[in-house]
Amino acid sequence: MNTNAIVLYKNRPALIKGQTDGKFEIETEAGIKKVREKDFSLLTTNNSASLKTVLTAACQAPDFTEAAEFFEEGSALFSEIAELVWEDLKPEQMWAAWLLVSASPLFIAESPDLPIKIRTKEEAEAIAAAAIKKETEKQAEEQERKDFINDLSKFIKEKKGETFDLKKYSHFLQEIEALALEKTDKSKLLNEAHLKETPESAHKILIRTGYWKIEKNPYPTRFKHPLNSPKLDLPPIEHNEKYEDLTHLTAYAIDNEGSTDPDDAVCFDGEHLWIHIANPADIITPDSKSDMDARKRGATLYIPEGVSRMLGESAVDAFALGLHPDSYALSFKLKLNEAAEILDVDILRTKIRVSCISFEKADEEKTSASLKPLFEIAEKNRKKRETAGAVSIDMPEVQIKVETENETQKVFINPYNFTESFLMIKEMMLLAGEAAARFAFKNNIPFQFVSQEAPELPKKLPDGLAGEYRKRKAMRPRNVGTIPAMHSALGIAMYSQITSPLRRYGDLVAHQQLLKFIDGKEVMKTDDLLMRIAAGDIAGRNCSYAERASRQHWTLIYLLQNPDWQGEAVILETIKNTARISIPSIGYETEMRLKKELSINERINVKAEDIDIPNLTVRFVQV
Structure with a gap:
C-alpha cells in the first residue's frame, strides 16, 4: 500500500x-x-x-x-x-x-x-423529503428556542403586570425547572439568555413567569428526598409464642392530639418500668426491599405541608402502637433504683394493650395510680442527668402547618407547648436509649452508640434567651459509632437512639441487631453495621436539611400572607451594629442591622421587609 x-x-x-x-x-x-x-x-x-x-x-x-x-x-x-x-x-x-x-x-x-x-428514485425522494422535514423541524425548534430566550429576557426586564406564554413555552420552562430542583447543575437556556445558572435564579424565573406558584416548596426534591411514602408489600405477620403477653397491663401512648403514628408506650408494673417501642424490624429484615428503601430515605420527612414516611402508611398501620386492640412491640424492661439508675435490662417481644391519650389529658391525670409513678421516675432521671452535667437548652419552637382550601395554601404558625407529660415521655425515651446501649455493651453486641463531647460553656452565662443561645453555640457535634462514650449534653454515660424505628433508619438497624441477638442468630458484624448506619445517616441528614429549609420557606410564605405582621424580637448577641435576634412567635432566628446600641435580652418590635422566597432571605426592621 x-x-x-x-x-x-x-x-x-x-x-x-x-x-x-x-x-x-x-x-x-x-x-x-x-x-x-x-x-x-x-x-x-x-x-x-x-x-x-x-x-x-x-x-x-x-x-x-x-x-x-x-x-x-x-x-x-x-x-x-x-x-x-x-x-x-x-x-x-x-x-x-x-x-x-x-x-x-x-x-x-x-x-x-x-x-x-x-x-430507487422513489426511495431517494422519500429519504430526501424526510431529511428536508427534519431540517425544517430543527430550524423551527431553533427559532422557537431563540424566541423563548428573547421573550424570557424581555419579560424578566419588564415591570410586573405582563403575562408569559406558559402554554407555548412550557417545555423550555421544564428545563429551567430541572435546575431549580437541582436535578441538573446547568441550564443552556439561562446561559444563552445571560441569566444566572443557579437554582435560586431558576426558582425566581419560574415564579416570575407563573410556571410555579410562589408557595412551591422545592427543598425535599433538592435534597433528594421522595415526596411520597413508599408502598410496602408486607408479608403476613405471625404473632406466635415469641411474644410475652402483657395485655393485663395498660400501656400509655402519650402524644400530640390527633397523632396518627404512635411508636412508643410506657407503663410501670410496680417493680419494672416498661418502655414499649413499635417493632417493624420483626418483618423488615436487613437488606430486604423495604429495608433498602428505608436506608435511601434515612428518616421520615416531616414538612409543614405533609409527611413522607420512611416505611410507608401500611407499616404505620401494621406496627404503630394503639391503632388496634392489641399491639406488638419490642419492649425494654428496666429495673431501677430509687435514683432512677438502671440496675438491670431485659429486651423482649411483647403483646400489649395500649391506651392512646394526648399530652394535655396525661397532664390532667398525672396523679392517677397509673401515671404518677411515670412522672416520678422521669423527674428522678432528669435530676440524675442534671447532676451528671446534662445541658438543657430552652429555645422557642413553633409548629408550622399548611392547610389547602380551594387550591390555596394557607400557613399557620403556633408555639409548641411543652407540657409536663411531654417532658416525662422525653425522659422515658432517654432511659430506653440508655438501657439499649447498656444491654448491647454488656452482651458484646456490635451496636450504634451516640455520644457528644462536653461543651465549653462560659463561666458566667447570661440570663434568658441570650444565655440559651450561648449554650447552644457551645455544643459540640454528636458522634455516631460502635464504641460507647459519654453523651455529655444528655448526661448519660452510654446512649443509643432506638425509640423511633418507624421514623429513623438508625433506630431500625438497632432493632434488627437486637432481634438477631434475642433470637440467637448471628448478629451483624461491626463493619457491616457501620456501613448501614453511615448510609442511613447521610440520607437522614439530607432529610433534616430538607425539613429545615422547608420550615424557613413556609415561614417566609406566612410573612407574605400576613403583610401587616409585627412581632417581638429578642436580642441574642450583638457584634458592632449587627444583632442576632430570635422571634419567638414564628420560631425564627436571623441577623438584623441595628440603628442604635441594644443590650442582649432586650426586646423590640419588628416587621418583615424584602422577603425573597427563592433565596430564603428576609430583612427585619425595628418598628
Whole structure:
C-alpha cells in the first residue's frame, strides 16, 4: 500500500505512513497510530501531499441523478461513481467526494471499499423529503428556542403586570425547572439568555413567569428526598409464642392530639418500668426491599405541608402502637433504683394493650395510680442527668402547618407547648436509649452508640434567651459509632437512639441487631453495621436539611400572607451594629442591622421587609 495513500479510520481521513510488525502506521488528526489493516478502509491508492490538504480540499457538489440512473438501481464502487461524476478528481479531493456520496439519499454508502447500493428514485425522494422535514423541524425548534430566550429576557426586564406564554413555552420552562430542583447543575437556556445558572435564579424565573406558584416548596426534591411514602408489600405477620403477653397491663401512648403514628408506650408494673417501642424490624429484615428503601430515605420527612414516611402508611398501620386492640412491640424492661439508675435490662417481644391519650389529658391525670409513678421516675432521671452535667437548652419552637382550601395554601404558625407529660415521655425515651446501649455493651453486641463531647460553656452565662443561645453555640457535634462514650449534653454515660424505628433508619438497624441477638442468630458484624448506619445517616441528614429549609420557606410564605405582621424580637448577641435576634412567635432566628446600641435580652418590635422566597432571605426592621 502506497505511502500517503488515503484511508478512512473511524470514519475520518488518515494517511498511510508505513508498515511494521504486521501493523500499519497511519497519520490521523490526533497523531500517529499503529493499527491493523482491518481497522481502516481504503479511500484511494493515490497519495496526498498532507493530511491537512485532504481535510481542507473541496469538490463541486454535483447532481447524482444521472449516475444513479446509469447504474440502474444496482450497485457500484465508490471509485466508479467518483470517476463518472467528477472524471478527474485529485487524490486529496477524495475525502470531500466521499462525504457527498455517503450523504446522498440516492446511495447506501457504508465504506469506500464496499459496493454502494443504488436506491430507487422513489426511495431517494422519500429519504430526501424526510431529511428536508427534519431540517425544517430543527430550524423551527431553533427559532422557537431563540424566541423563548428573547421573550424570557424581555419579560424578566419588564415591570410586573405582563403575562408569559406558559402554554407555548412550557417545555423550555421544564428545563429551567430541572435546575431549580437541582436535578441538573446547568441550564443552556439561562446561559444563552445571560441569566444566572443557579437554582435560586431558576426558582425566581419560574415564579416570575407563573410556571410555579410562589408557595412551591422545592427543598425535599433538592435534597433528594421522595415526596411520597413508599408502598410496602408486607408479608403476613405471625404473632406466635415469641411474644410475652402483657395485655393485663395498660400501656400509655402519650402524644400530640390527633397523632396518627404512635411508636412508643410506657407503663410501670410496680417493680419494672416498661418502655414499649413499635417493632417493624420483626418483618423488615436487613437488606430486604423495604429495608433498602428505608436506608435511601434515612428518616421520615416531616414538612409543614405533609409527611413522607420512611416505611410507608401500611407499616404505620401494621406496627404503630394503639391503632388496634392489641399491639406488638419490642419492649425494654428496666429495673431501677430509687435514683432512677438502671440496675438491670431485659429486651423482649411483647403483646400489649395500649391506651392512646394526648399530652394535655396525661397532664390532667398525672396523679392517677397509673401515671404518677411515670412522672416520678422521669423527674428522678432528669435530676440524675442534671447532676451528671446534662445541658438543657430552652429555645422557642413553633409548629408550622399548611392547610389547602380551594387550591390555596394557607400557613399557620403556633408555639409548641411543652407540657409536663411531654417532658416525662422525653425522659422515658432517654432511659430506653440508655438501657439499649447498656444491654448491647454488656452482651458484646456490635451496636450504634451516640455520644457528644462536653461543651465549653462560659463561666458566667447570661440570663434568658441570650444565655440559651450561648449554650447552644457551645455544643459540640454528636458522634455516631460502635464504641460507647459519654453523651455529655444528655448526661448519660452510654446512649443509643432506638425509640423511633418507624421514623429513623438508625433506630431500625438497632432493632434488627437486637432481634438477631434475642433470637440467637448471628448478629451483624461491626463493619457491616457501620456501613448501614453511615448510609442511613447521610440520607437522614439530607432529610433534616430538607425539613429545615422547608420550615424557613413556609415561614417566609406566612410573612407574605400576613403583610401587616409585627412581632417581638429578642436580642441574642450583638457584634458592632449587627444583632442576632430570635422571634419567638414564628420560631425564627436571623441577623438584623441595628440603628442604635441594644443590650442582649432586650426586646423590640419588628416587621418583615424584602422577603425573597427563592433565596430564603428576609430583612427585619425595628418598628
